[in-house]
Amino acid sequence: MTASAPQRETPTSPARKRAHSGKARRNDAHEIGLDALVGHAGYAVRRFQIWIFQDFVKTLASVDIKPTQYSVMTVIGANPGLTQMAVANRLGIERARLVHLLDSLERRKLVKRVKSKSDRRSHALHLTAPGETALAKFKRLAAEHERHVEDKIGKGNREKLLEILGGFT
Amino acid sequence: MTASAPQRETPTSPARKRAHSGKARRNDAHEIGLDALVGHAGYAVRRFQIWIFQDFVKTLASVDIKPTQYSVMTVIGANPGLTQMAVANRLGIERARLVHLLDSLERRKLVKRVKSKSDRRSHALHLTAPGETALAKFKRLAAEHERHVEDKIGKGNREKLLEILGGFT
DNA sequence: AGCAATTGTTGTCGTCAACAACAATCTTTC
DNA sequence: GAAAGATTGTTGTTGACGACAACAATTGCT
Structure with missing residues (x-):
């Protein structure tokens, strides 16, 4: 623990105090040093995740579909007949939560729960x-969202990102 | 593309006893196709963000500090004297939420609110x-967490990631 | 002085993850 | 084949979190 004498604590010099007397505070938000925060992958990823989530929601606002709903429908569309547990495990969401998601999607007649013959649980x-045709539309909008991502970080960077994070899907 | 979905439960056999050694198939989770989900930056980022968040929490569990608390202390440490509004804006969190975060950190004697002379609001x-020395320790643990990230995605990839997402900090 | 804006605070609402508990239904084991 | 154990879907609770709305105190503006 250490150290009474801080070694590199505030590299921002004492005069960094923010002269607050006058009226200099408008959009100085980004003038504030983040110090160690820059260089933290988690922070950058969190901010980016917020941005990308919001853009997805905005782009798919006309069909009222959020990222999680989209992921559920996509997986079901690609693998018809899956159980709720299988979907929940695959997407890493709690099965308790999936219940509500499916309730909502079923109410909108996009997906249906069919009682399994082999396992009545x-x-x-x-x-x-209609769920199939709706999903096709969702995918078109999602592709548009993906283009927004390209515009934001660059086409090559987006691909590099997918390559780096491919192992987490 | 895509490939249909061969994944099916036991296809209606009347007596489906797992004909082989006990030991059921445990997690076929990753045998399920994601179809269009692969190729979506948002999905990859979300999964990665969950992983990185959990590793951060785990690595800093001994000091009971979560990512948001860490970011708040880091910014204050690098820019002493900031107002709550300034911190909230810089980190992109609601000022209403920052109130609770600071309440918690102040209760733990890590940060303090000093009434401003120039603006009594x-x-x-x-x-x-103690907050300073604590932050030093947090930073060491955070660096350890960052090494976990390197181990997970590779040193070069982590740097590339920071470069790509640098604009979001 | 008077009125609009800002700051910190409290509260509500809706989303979401993490659990716990439960009934119905398999699966295992004796 | 019956009891014990595990799994599936469900309901409910908790706590973290973002988005807002309302409010008192205090500036700033004119």
Whole structure:
């Protein structure tokens, strides 16, 4: 623990005090030093995640679909007949939470729960017919969102990002 | 692309006894196709963000500091005397939320609110003496966490990531 | 002086993750 | 084949979090 004598504590010199007398505070938000925060992957990723989430929501606002709902429908569309547990595990969401997500999607007639014959505890998940066509539209909008990402960080950077984080899917 | 979905539960066999050694199939989670989800930056980022957040919490569990608390203390440590509004704006958190964060940190004697002379509405935020030494320890643990990130995605990739997402800090 | 804006604070609402508990239904074991 | 154990879907609770709204105190503006 250490140290009474701080070694590199505030590299920002004493005069960094923010002269607050006059009226110099408008958008100095980004003039404030982040110090050690810059260089932390978690912080950058968190900020980026917030941005990308908001853009997704905005881009898909006309169809009222949020990222989690989109991921659920995509997985069901690609793997019809999955159980709720399988979907929850695959997407890393609590099965308790998936219940509400499916309730909502089922109320909107996008997905349906079919009682499984082989295991009467579980439900086989399927897209409805309108769910299929809806998902196609969602995918078009999601592609548009993805283009926003390219515009934001660059086409090459987006691909590099997917390559780096590919192991987390 | 895409490839249909071969994944199906036991296909309706009347007597489906796992004909082989016990030991059920544990997690076929990653055998399930994600289809269009792969290739979505948001999904990859979300999963990565969850991982990195959890590792941060785990690594700093001994000091009971979470990412947001760490970011608040880091900014205050690097810019003593900031107002709550300035900190909130810089970190992109609601000032209403910052109130609770500071309440918690102040209760733990890590930061202090000093009544500003120049503007009696606002508080100047400072680290306490124990707060300074505590932050030094937090930074060491955070550096350890950052090494976990390197181990996970590679040193070069982490740097590339920071470069790509640098604009979001 | 008077009125708009800012700061910190409290409170509400809706989202979300992490659990705990439960009934119904398999699976295992004796 | 019946009891014990595990799994699936469900409901409910808790706590963290963001988005807002309202408010008192205090500036700033004119």
